[in-house]
Amino acid sequence: MANTIPQMFLERVASYPDLTVQFSKDASGEFKPTSFEELLEEIKVFAGGLLELGLDRGGHVGLISDNRKEWLIADLSILGLGAADVPRGCDATEQEIGYILGFSECRMAVLENEKQLSKVLARKSEMPLLETAIVFDPPSDAARARAREAGLAVKSYAEVRGLGSYRAAARPAEYLDAVAAGKREELATIIYTSGTTGEPKGVMLSHGNFLHQTEFLPTILHIQPGHVFLSVLPVWHSFERAVQYIILACGACIAYSKPIGSVMLADMQAIKPHWITSVPRIWESVQDGVYRALKNQSKIKKDLFAFFVGIGETYAYLRDRLRGRVPQFSPRSRILEVLWSFLPFILIAPLRALGGLVVFKTVRAKLGGRFVAGISGGGALPPAVDRFFGAIGILILEGYGLTETAPVIGVRPQDRPMVGTVGPSIRGTELKIVDELGERLSYGNKGLIMVRGGSVMLGYYKRPELTAKVLGEDGWLDTGDLGMVARSGELKITGRAKDTIVLRGGENVEPMPIEQKLAESPYILQAVVLGQDQKYLAALIVPKQDAVTSWAEENAIPIVDYESLLQQSEVQELIDYEAGELVSAKNGFKSFERVFRIAILPKPFEVGRELSAKQEIKRYAIVELYHKEVKKLFD
DSSP states (O other), X not given: OOSSHHHHHHHHHHHOTTSEXXXXXXXXXXXXXXXXXXXXXXXXXXXXXXXXXXXXXXXXXXXXXXXXXXXXXXXXXXXXXXXXXXXXXXXXXXXHHHHHHHHTTOSEEEESSHHHHXXXXXXXXXXXXXXXXXXXXXXXXXXXXXXXXXXXXXXXXXXXXXXXXXXXXXXXXXHHHHHHXXXXXXXXXXXXXXXXXXXXXXXXXXXXXXXXXXXXXXXXXXXXXXXXXXXXXXXXXXXXXXXXXXXHHXXXXXXXXXXXXXXXXXXXXXXXXXXXXXXXXXXXXXHHHHHHHHTTSOHHHHHHHHHHHHHHHHHHHHHHHHTTOSOOSSOOOHHHHHHHHHHHHHHHHHHHHHHIIIIIHHHHHTXXXXXXXEEEOSSOOOHHHHHHHHHTTOOEEEEEEOGGGSSEEEEOOSSSOOTTSOOSBOTTEEEEEEOXXXXXXXXXXXXXXXXXXXXXXXXXXXXXXXXXXXXXXXXXXXXXXXXXXXTTSOEEEEEEGGGOEEOTTSOEEOHHHHHHHHTTSTTEEXXXXXXXXXXXXXXXXXXXXXXXXXXXXXXXXXXXXXXXXXXXXHHHHHHHHHHHHHSSGGXXXXXXXXXXXXXXXXXXXXXXXXXXXXXXXXXXXXXXXXXXXXXXHHO
């Protein structure tokens, strides 16, 4: 049995040498395949080059790059030689790179391009141990000269391969011998958290942490050898990284794309994926794209689509009740549930079948024609988005986890997806809900989520005091998230403990459900709810520009430019009305959960500014960036 990720990979090479493991685009934009055997040969060569440059077992190597075939080659080379990588994407600032590579004591770094090299050189004084940089895309002579002046040796990817080819030819078993010496408890990576709290921490994950995922997740996700995954999430993040290892473990294939609507749709048609892993915002954008495509259609077609979506949602709800796929957080009669659902289900099924043929078949075809399921992680999937995909017959399996758990804690099983939950914890992972005193709560009670098991991190790099705050000596990790468990064991996420807003009256408010409800409006793109230590809740709202502009045109509201339009009283009243209708008693919100004041922002939130790399809201950053708007909300 494999004890490391590279050992697992070698086992799959032996089983599926000729199967395609990667589809990557060439210079013309065409997908080109790489087999398991071909990938191993490329890894051996690059690993040989790393050894020629002096990489030692136990060393740390920076890996600053976005998704591309060379990323996996570098990763498996570094890990196979017994070193650990320190990854980050190309959106990282020079300050972040300087801190990450310096604090992690990296002597070597693999960089995507000259731009990343320039970031390193700008902060070289913060990385005194860094000696060598390897650049995937060949750097210019001028960049090499600047690096020499800074005391940094630079090699292109091709040059390292040249060094490695000679070494691999002379010592063909060197990489394999190094892989064989690996142990399960060895450090595989140090992943720095994206910083929704403003303080990056280096999460140390072992080979065993990742193998916990590859060994147990395939038992609930029926991934077959040869299945194709479309890769759109940043590979440096723990979610996509674990997915790539699961792909290897199952003998499946990675096709590299980008999280841009037009690129994704074209790649889906070209590659016909079976699976897509993504964050909730991408699924939201797919849903928005469907409705944008309807914008210029006739009113009859729009009404027909809306009718069949409503039928589809009702059908999915009744089907799930009949099959026992609606979680129980309090006792209810299974017999009555079946009796109540059976007749309406039978009556509505023909209409749902008609909708599938007339309307939804076209939408599903855009995914390539052989789509099995999407996996959503990295944040809460809005219920409206969940319902929409369920209505049109596209299976989305929501999961949950943390960088600190490598990352998957739970995911809806493919055979029995329980709506509104993130499934039970995966095998080998214990889960409990506790109250403020640390006492375990029974099912249906909301509290803090604690986990323990083989995927829990080794700790934060060189930060034992921070490790001790979240990881007890008994192995239980404080996730910082709030949730409750259904009678059948499924977990429902209800919020984040640190995000909980406490109003002056002592009322505790979870902002996430309110923000998700606001985003159901056809005119609202993003929303952030605020109100800590205030008398009431308020919200910063980013409208959907196309929708608001169209509404203004239809209502003869003069448009000079978009920002001026947002200042019009009619638009302010529209957004205020939407907020009042959605966050209301009729939708289950308490009086103190209502949004009493709003401020409209003209620009969508951006990754690296208001959003983390996995597109989570950075509340601390938003309060700082929009402090004037926030102050006015509570004056």
